[in-house]
Every structure is written in structure tokens, then in C-alpha cells.
Amino acid sequence: MRIASIDVGSNTVLLLIAEWKKGQLKFIKNDYRIPRLRKNLSLTGRISEESKTKFFSVLNEYMGIIAQFHCEKILCSATAAMRKAENSGEIIKEVKEIFGLEIEVIPGEREAEYSFLGATSTFPGKDNYAVLDIGGASTEIITGNPKKITYKQSFPFGAVTLTEEYLNEFPYKNNNLTELENFIKKSFETLPLNLKSRSFPIAVAGTPTSLVGIKLGLDDYIEEKVDGAFLTKDDLNKFINYFTKTSPLRLLEDNPVFLEGRSDVILAGTMLLKEFLLKSGSDMVNVSGRGLRYGMVIDYVNSLK
Template identity: 35%
Template sequence: MHIASIDIGSNTVLLLISEINLRDKTLNALRNEYRIPRLGGNLKPGSPLMEAKIAELLSILRDYKKIIDDYGCSEVLAIGTNALRIASNSREVLKLAEEETGIKTEVITGEKEARYSYLGASAEYPHDQVSLVIDIGGGSTELTIGKGEEIYFSKSFQIGVVSLKEKYMIQDHEPQSVRKEMKDYSSGVFSEVFGKDFNIGRAISIGGTPTTLYTIINKLPQFIESQIHGREISKTQLTACTDELINLTPHQIITAYPAVTPGREDVITAGAVIMESLLEGLNLPSFLVSTKGIRYGVVYDYIFRNADKYSA
């Protein structure tokens, strides 16, 4: 059975085509597609998505619909996150998208987003220790802590790479002072989880921030998922990377590191600082990089909800 999942975020719009087995509760990824329209750029709560962004989103969804049809998917699970949660015209935009493409999108809560992130990132790991899943998005960051299918803590925080970049990345300011301001602000946002003993055994970070950081730290010539997924970044490596990024312009970043996906170069420094504040505040020595996330979690949720119909 082929199934499609679409994650419409504040920075990216992602498509996963997978083959699932409900009896075995397994997922086999067949194809991933990535686009960076940055729907959340300069978007304030209660303000509308701009016409240019709407047109770009519709174009992406039309492209994705063709791919979905090519694979003969029997289900399409599309979800919208922070940008669509805060935009005043999201309902009208998604109605138009459904009329044009047939794709119906559910705008999910931050808590549900965190759960999907956790399911997508943690499913492949043993249930022998407590896992923290970090999902740094464009407009929000989700932290979920659990063991196996049991979740102990889950919350969506209003901080992301696009929003933090727009708040602090002012080119004529001293880089290190900007870094301190960003880190102090990030630490304040996450303060309720700092200092608590969750007994975290592994930290897993999903999305474009950790994958891009790994390509930069290891000087990869191009983005190759098999060389990134499941790899580790230490706190020392992250600090050294942030030391470098804070002094580079977006143009210098993408020129020096060709594996950085266009559209990431101006927000990766903000993402690095958010990761720095989380590792320091939670006293974590390192984190694992995952290329799986919400779009995988949506499918795993579908599998778990429907598997009992096919049990022997």
C-alpha cells in the first residue's frame, strides 16, 4: 500500500511517498521531495499569507499531486504547522489548495506536531532508554520526551529559525553580541525544561537544522541522506561550527559549503544557536541527526491507528 504525507511548515514543504505494511507496522520510504517557500517569512500572528507565498504553495502542491498520482497512493495525509496556525487567511488558502489539487490539509496543534515529530524520529530506535526529540522549525520548536510509545513531556515553543533570524540577525551588529542575545532569548523560551532531570538517554534532532549542520561540520560536498541520518554531532563540534557561522554572511556560507540547500543559508546560524542553548540547558553532550520527522510520524500514526484491522 502506497501512502503520501505532506508537511507544510513555516520554512519548508516536504513530501514523503512510502510503502507501508499494516500487518508488520513497517514503513519503507520510496521518495522524498523538499521545497523551501518560507511561508512564515515576515509573518506575524493574525496577519495573512501574502499572495506570492500562496501562489508558490499552490505550485508546489500541484507538483506534489502529480508525484502522488504517479505512485498510485491510496491515502494522502497533509498537515500544516505554525505558519498556517497563525496566518489569518489559512482556511481560505487551504480551501483553494483543495479545490485545485484535491489535497485536504489539516492544520494541527503544536502538541500534535510534537507527537508526530517524536513518532517519526524515535520509531527506529530501541525502547531501552528515554529519548528527547528536537524539531526546530521555521516558526516553532517542538520538544518531546518519552520512552517507546509513552510520552512524558511534549510542548511546542514559539521560536524557530526564521523567527529568530528575523528578530536578531542584523548585519551591522557585532556577531558575538548577536549570538549572545539569540542564545539568551532561546534559553528564556526553553527555561521551563532546563534544570529538570528527565534522565535523557538519547537526543535526536530532526529537520533541516541538524542535517545542514552535519554537512557543514563534516564538509560534505553534497547532501546524501545515507551519510547523514543517524550520525552524531557533539557539543564541542556544534560550538566550533557556530563560532564559524556567526562570522559568515549567508552568501559566504553557501559558497563555502555547497551541500547547504539554497534557502537554508540565512537561517542555519539561528538554528545552530537554538541547538547550542538546548544542549547547554539540558546538559546534553551530543545529539543524533535524523532525516525523518513529522511526515514520517504522520504515517506511523496512520499505521498504528489502522494496524489492528489487519491483525491475524
């Protein structure tokens, strides 16, 4: 049985094709595009026509891929941008009419659960985990073990929204950088993490995987090299220094593979990641490329057992 999973995020839209056969789950294809549904949403309250057109183009491409792989089941979840947009209902109706695709807009807590399932599958066998999922318009932090989630929180901000609020003009002003750093610290200060020597920290989504790709000097996204890699505190400090001093346009020129559609928001995402690492008490964070779309498939397969 082949399963397609589509993650409609605030910045990216991702596709996973998996196969469930003889009790074994195999992941066979990954794709991602960046229509940035969240763009200017905070100003208008709506997903723009430009973003909607890009999104429909992505779905048209993905439905073709799904047909090629003869998938019997399609799972599709949308997160923060669709949760917030006034016109999300209209868009979901259009998607159903044009593509025959049902989009489920999931709450932040469900998003956290899926992210936890996906991210921890990269690192099986640990007693306790702490997972950070940095999205475009929301950020999830989840702790737990293979049997039970002990804490989950979805924060109503992400790399795109923080950039729009604090880093919307380059060169960045020192007071804006300080305000952003203080906002993240304050938002995370009540987290019951207390992770020192207890939980295995994992970061998932585009920010950490892009940082790993740049760190390793990869010419393309190679899942086998990115998934399971790690970032140290020193790595993050160097990246923040680099991103602070370099314009998004220059960042894109220097890192076209990993920063396309992400060069202007990577600094905010990296600052979120650094604060999570500091809060965890660890010197390094493990990186997973297996986010929500993987969690959806794993959850669905578990329901079949």
C-alpha cells in the same frame, strides 16, 4: 498500500512516499522544497502572494509525484505558519479546489507527537528519549519512551522568527547575538529535562541535518549518512563561530546543497540546538531526518493495526 505524507512547514514543505505491505513499513521517496511560508508573516499577519505562489508550485509538483507512485492515501499537515496566518483559511480552501488536497492545520502538541514518532524511529530500542524539533516558526521539545510521551512543549518561535527578530542584518551586532542567546536560555530554563545519563537526545529537522551534511562534506543529501549521525558540543561551537562571522550570501556560496533557503536562518537554528544540548547535559546530540512527515505515516499505519 502506498501512502504520501506532506509536511507544510513554516520554511520548508516536505514530501514522503511510504509503502505499507505485509505488516512492514518501507520509506521509498523523500523530497523537500523551500517556499518559506513564514516570510514576513510577523510584519503583515498574512502569507504573502509570493510565498503562496511558490507553495502552489511545490504542491503541483508533489501531486504529480504522488500520482506517479499511485498512492492510495495522502496525509497533509500544516504547522506554525498556517496556524498564525490570517489568510490560511483562504489558502486551504484554494488548495482543496485546485489540487483536491485536504490540509489539516495541527496544534503544536500534535506536531510534537508526530515529530517524536518520526525521530525515535531512527533510533529504536532506547529506554528514554528527548527530542528537539526546530521549525521555522515553532520549536518542539518532547520526552518519553516507546510507550508513552512524558512531556511535550511547542514554543512559538523557530529559526526563521528568531532570525527576523534578532539577526535580520549582517554583520550581526554583538548585543543582538547576546539578546538572542539570553532569550533562548530563558525560554528553556523551566524545561523538566534533567536528561543526564537518562534520555537519548535527538535533534530532527533541517538545522541538524544540514549541519551534519556540512560536517561530513557531502555533495548531496544522503539519507543513509545523515540519518543516525551525531553532532558534538565542539561541532556546534565551531559552526556558531563560522556562521556568526560569515554572511548568509557567502554561506550559501560555500554550502549550496545544504543551505539553499536556509543560509540566513542557520545561525539561529544552531543556537537553539546548542542550548538544547547544554540543557540535556550530554556531550553530543543524535540526528534524525525523520520528522513530522514520518510521524504522520507511522501514526496512520498504527491506526490500521
